Amino acid sequence: MPYDPSKPLQDRITDIGPKNYEEFLPPVIKKNFGKWDYHEILEPGVLVHVAEGGDKVFTVRVGGARLMSISHIREIMEIADKHCGGFLRFTTRNNIEFMVDDQSKVEPLKKDLLSRKQPGGGFKFPIGGTGAGITNIVHTQGWLHCHTPATDASGVVKAVMDDLFDEFTSMRMPAHVRISLACCLNMCGAVHCSDIAILGYHRKPPMIDAEVIDKVCEIPLAIAACPTAAIKPAKIKKPDGTEAQAVAVNNDRCMFCGNCYTMCPAMPLADAEGDGIVIMVGGKVSNRISAPKFSKVVVAFLPNNVPRWPETTDCIRKIVEVYAGDARKYERLGEWAERIGWEKFFEKTGLEFTHHLIDDFRDPAYYTWRQTSQFKFTG
Amino acid sequence: METAEAQKVIIEGLEKKKGKSKFYLKDFYAMLPDWKPREVNKLVNNMVQQEMLEYWSSGSTTLYGIKGAGKQGAAEEGEE
Amino acid sequence: MKHKTPLLDQLESGPWPSFVSDIKREAESRTKNAKGVDYQIPVDVCDDILGVLELTYVHKRTHWKHGGIVGVFGYGGGVIGRYCDQPEMFPGVAHFHTMRVNQPGGKYYSTEYLEKICDLWERRGSGITNMHGSTGDIILLGTHTPQLEEIFYELTHDIGQDLGGSGSNLRTPSDCLGKSRCEYACYDTQALCFDLTNEYQDYLHRPAFPYKFKFKFDGCPNCCVASIARADMSFIGTWKDDIRIDQKAVAAYVGGEIKPNAGAHSGRDWGAFDIQKEVIGLCPTGCMAWDGKKLTIDNPECTRCMHCINVMPRALKIGKETGISILVGAKAPILDGAQMGSLLIPFISAEPPYTEIKELIEKIWDYWMEEGKNRERLGELIKRKGFQKLLEATELEPVAQMVKEPRTNPYIFWKEDEVEGGFTRDIQEYRKYHLR
Numbered sequence: 050m051p052y053d054p055s056k057p058l059q060d061r062i063t064d065i066g067p068k069n070y071e072e073f074l075p076p077v078i079k080k081n082f083g084k085w086d087y088h089e090i091l092e093p094g095v096l097v098h099v100a101e102g103g104d105k106v107f108t109v110r111v112g113g114a115r116l117m118s119i120s121h122i123r124e125i126m127e128i129a130d131k132h133c134g135g136f137l138r139f140t141t142r143n144n145i146e147f148m149v150d151d152q153s154k155v156e157p158l159k160k161d162l163l164s165r166k167q168p169g170g171g172f173k174f175p176i177g178g179t180g181a182g183i184t185n186i187v188h189t190q191g192w193l194h195c196h197t198p199a200t201d202a203s204g205v206v207k208a209v210m211d212d213l214f215d216e217f218t219s220m221r222m223p224a225h226v227r228i229s230l231a232c233c234l235n236m237c238g239a240v241h242c243s244d245i246a247i248l249g250y251h252r253k254p255p256m257i258d259a260e261v262i263d264k265v266c267e268i269p270l271a272i273a274a275c276p277t278a279a280i281k282p283a284k285i286k287k288p289d290g291t292e293a294q295a296v297a298v299n300n301d302r303c304m305f306c307g308n309c310y311t312m313c314p315a316m317p318l319a320d321a322e323g324d325g326i327v328i329m330v331g332g333k334v335s336n337r338i339s340a341p342k343f344s345k346v347v348v349a350f351l352p353n354n355v356p357r358w359p360e361t362t363d364c365i366r367k368i369v370e371v372y373a374g375d376a377r378k379y380e381r382l383g384e385w386a387e388r389i390g391w392e393k394f395f396e397k398t399g400l401e402f403t404h405h406l407i408d409d410f411r412d413p414a415y416y417t418w419r420q421t422s423q424f425k426f427t428g
Numbered sequence: 429m430e431t432a433e434a435q436k437v438i439i440e441g442l443e444k445k446k447g448k449s450k451f452y453l454k455d456f457y458a459m460l461p462d463w464k465p466r467e468v469n470k471l472v473n474n475m476v477q478q479e480m481l482e483y484w485s486s487g488s489t490t491l492y493g494i495k496g497a498g499k500q501g502a503a504e505e506g507e508e
Numbered sequence: 509m510k511h512k513t514p515l516l517d518q519l520e521s522g523p524w525p526s527f528v529s530d531i532k533r534e535a536e537s538r539t540k541n542a543k544g545v546d547y548q549i550p551v552d553v554c555d556d557i558l559g560v561l562e563l564t565y566v567h568k569r570t571h572w573k574h575g576g577i578v579g580v581f582g583y584g585g586g587v588i589g590r591y592c593d594q595p596e597m598f599p600g601v602a603h604f605h606t607m608r609v610n611q612p613g614g615k616y617y618s619t620e621y622l623e624k625i626c627d628l629w630e631r632r633g634s635g636i637t638n639m640h641g642s643t644g645d646i647i648l649l650g651t652h653t654p655q656l657e658e659i660f661y662e663l664t665h666d667i668g669q670d671l672g673g674s675g676s677n678l679r680t681p682s683d684c685l686g687k688s689r690c691e692y693a694c695y696d697t698q699a700l701c702f703d704l705t706n707e708y709q710d711y712l713h714r715p716a717f718p719y720k721f722k723f724k725f726d727g728c729p730n731c732c733v734a735s736i737a738r739a740d741m742s743f744i745g746t747w748k749d750d751i752r753i754d755q756k757a758v759a760a761y762v763g764g765e766i767k768p769n770a771g772a773h774s775g776r777d778w779g780a781f782d783i784q785k786e787v788i789g790l791c792p793t794g795c796m797a798w799d800g801k802k803l804t805i806d807n808p809e810c811t812r813c814m815h816c817i818n819v820m821p822r823a824l825k826i827g828k829e830t831g832i833s834i835l836v837g838a839k840a841p842i843l844d845g846a847q848m849g850s851l852l853i854p855f856i857s858a859e860p861p862y863t864e865i866k867e868l869i870e871k872i873w874d875y876w877m878e879e880g881k882n883r884e885r886l887g888e889l890i891k892r893k894g895f896q897k898l899l900e901a902t903e904l905e906p907v908a909q910m911v912k913e914p915r916t917n918p919y920i921f922w923k924e925d926e927v928e929g930g931f932t933r934d935i936q937e938y939r940k941y942h943l944r
Contacts, residue, residue: 052661054654057581062664064709068621070613070698074688078616083687083696087822090771098689106689114527116649118534118554119626119635126619126626138685139615139639141733167529169520180772189642192564193557194590194606194649196574201564203527204519211522220775235488236840238642242737242848265499269448273882274486276843294447306842311486311574319569334737336729336744338792338815341736343846355565356515378778379769379790379815413845452882453676453715465877466716473714476582483584483675483715484576489883490584490675490715491576 075136077150094176111174115143132158142185177218188230189238197307198232199249199324212362223376242332244382246344251305253323258315263293266313274312326351331383342383349405396427449498450491511559534635553634556600580660584715586671603652608645608672613698614685644682645672678711683725684732693727694745694830695858718880740886742835742849747827750807757823758803837887847887854909875901
């Protein structure tokens with residue numbers, strides 16, 4: 050029985066939750082669930098997990114644009130049907146994993162994956178993303194779907210990953226480097242604990258569309274949406290000379306989050322010159338050696354230079370190269386910066402230290418200033 | 429307070445507010461001071477099921493309003 | 509193609525997979541319609557996605573508007589409303605609503621299941637997805653309003669699949685792959701995630717909270733799903749007893765027979781493996797020793813950071829007495845700054861039916877629902893009211909593990925019942941000995 054729009058509640062099924070993951074486990078995974086003994090990265094992008102009883106599962110990890118068409122998914126399915134008994138998995142970082150239960154099946158799978166190219170020459174399924182390398186970027190929607198982005202997501206990610214491609218397919222970093230992107234400060238992508246974070250940022254307060262604001266917006270909701278209480282009610286003159294109930298924005302208090310625009314379409318804030326990218330570095334989520342850390346702002350603004358964001362890719366490349374050359378084995382980017390000192394980080398990377406990088410936002414700011422006479426001179 | 433009576437309190441409470449059609453769950457706590465948060469939550473979600481209220485979601489937060497009320501509601505439906 | 513896209517075309521070169529080429533591929537597939545699909549939204553939707561994105565690249569400003577009302581009946585989450593601000597130029601994406609579909613644990617799939625999702629989304633949506641969204645859902649990106657109920661009906665009836673969360677709901681819980689393929693997993697992340705997701709379906713679909721609420725399940729302290737940074741309640745696997753040591757395998761690492769860190773550093777010559785420098789010397793508690801023959805660990809001093817196990821996975825294994833540490837209150841920065849999760853439960857068993865865990869969750873929710881302000885995350889409430897209030901609400905005893913260090917100020921708000929004799933005193937009695 051198909052859905053009948055005239056009886057929307059007929060036979061309605063709700064609250065059934067997700068599918069049971071057990072239906073989707075490949076046989077070798079199901080058989081050895083909870084019995085894995087160790088794993089090894091055989092080469093970039095290829096892992097073997099060995100079970101206590103000796104069973105092995107070989108995994109080939111490939112990068113993916115998280116924005117994915119069903120034609121592409123069908124191609125993934127075709128590969129999984131051909132090589133992997135009809136199963137596959139995705140990682141939390143938008144990679145795809147093809148698993149086989151015998152080493153002899155690895156090479157044909159790899160060959161098949163690498164043979165598939167896009168019309169522009171790019172790989173459909175680049176193999177890599179393991180170990181001490183740079184794996185896929187986790188990101189948000191950007192200009193493709195979001196209503197408050199300050200930059201694109203998929204386009205920036207494509208530009209950065211093209212530039213860092215060799216690091217995806219190799220493992221020459223001191224430790225793994227996690228890059229993430231969020232297209233505005235609301236950080237749906239939670240980039241605040243990444244080795245390198247690319248963050249879209251608006252720099253102009255919202256405009257007020259006086260002509261329609263009283264028709265399309267509920268003023269109290271726009272006011273309530275502001276996290277810094279920068280919006281207050283005000284009468285404004287409409288273009289036709291009449292007065293209308295509207296709002297005024299205290300520009301000095303605006304943090305450019307766009308929450309008012311979500312509630313009130315008459316308060317757009319996007320701007321070609323105003324919007325761009327903030328670079329943050331040194332965060333991590335793992336508890337390995339040192340505690341998890343937040344990322345820190347090291348570049349306050351880079352422009353949205355479409356379609357390939359050269360300033361952003363150059364900046365990231367520079368940070369990665371200096372880190373790779375200077376950090377010790379196992380040292381994450383943030384651990385390295387803390388060991389050498391952030392003043393040295395700026396010296397070594399050549400990034401300019403500006404007043405924008407000194408925290409002045411509320412209480413946590415104090416804890417980032419230097420409360421000791423110990424520091425290093427830089428030249 | 430009986431359910432029907434509480435529903436009436438909510439609808440009347442919402443109709444009284446001028447210039448604003450969408451409300452946070454917390455706003456309903458104040459209208460029914462004797463009710464526990466969970467009971468208020470059940471009540472208003474039930475009123476959505478009965479099509480007395482509707483949800484409005486910013487994506488990150490959800491608000492409630494009388495079905496069909498509000499400026500943005502009209503604009504969205506007009507685009508169909 | 510329907511629209512010229514000279515800027516986007518420049519994102520088709522380079523080795524990384526191009527999303528532009530991929531959307532073009534879907535656009536062509538729809539135009540050709542080799543299978544005779546009865547498309548329910550405009551056939552040129554993917555052309556219009558590219559068109560509006562190209563225009564965005566020209567303007568460097570988004571062309572999307574938010575829509576708050578759309579959804580499926582009775583659910584407060586799972587659909588994100590989106591409208592194009594140039595609907596006449598791009599009618600295919602005039603509506604471009606997203607549906608969040610609750611992903612399976614560990615993100616394993618059968619092709620049989622994906623086929624059904626693809627068929628549904630080809631007929632009733634844009635054919636464009638995210639695999640996956642940041643929270644973990646399968647994202648079906650872009651459909652028109654009348655399709656929402658149709659899709660929900662087919663998802664639930666034909667595929668047995670429900671939507672995920674958005675808004676002031678429990679968000680779609682997510683897990684690492686856990687015991688399915690990882691020797692570090694200290695508990696069955698998939699089982700706990702699946703159980704709690706089903707237990708709290710009502711909270712996932714219907715708003716009950718002041719703001720969003722996230723559960724994330726990490727099998728070990730490596731935290732591959734970033735629970736400690738992102739989840740209001742993070743469930744991180746840990747163990748209580750000793751790290752298991754296979755001395756023969758240690759010797760094999762020292763002798764260079766096994767590559768350290770499972771081969772993660774093999775892309776560069778770091779020199780011979782040096783157990784003293786790379787393991788003993790980097791242990792944050794200094795609880796390990798190597799005498800040239802035998803590795804010893806002073807286990808009560810170990811804080812289970814995973815470094816030594818990560819470096820020598822064939823020699824060192826997590827303990828056998830495993831369970832979960834629960835941390836609460838992590839969130840991204842907006843508004844008052846980012847917060848990591850704070851340790852609330854050092855160790856709890858992770859065996860079904862998880863009664864103790866559920867009791868804790870419900871106490872925390874009761875407290876937050878009662879005290880939380882609008883759009884206040886749990887972590888912000890804990891900060892505003894203080895950790896001690898959270899202990900009262902959850903009826904937990906304080907333990908020293910909960911803090912990095914004790915307070916640096918003595919401003920303790922003593923309660924009357926904590927002070928001998930209470931606060932009420934007799935001023936007359938006082939004045940007998942102290943003149944005015």
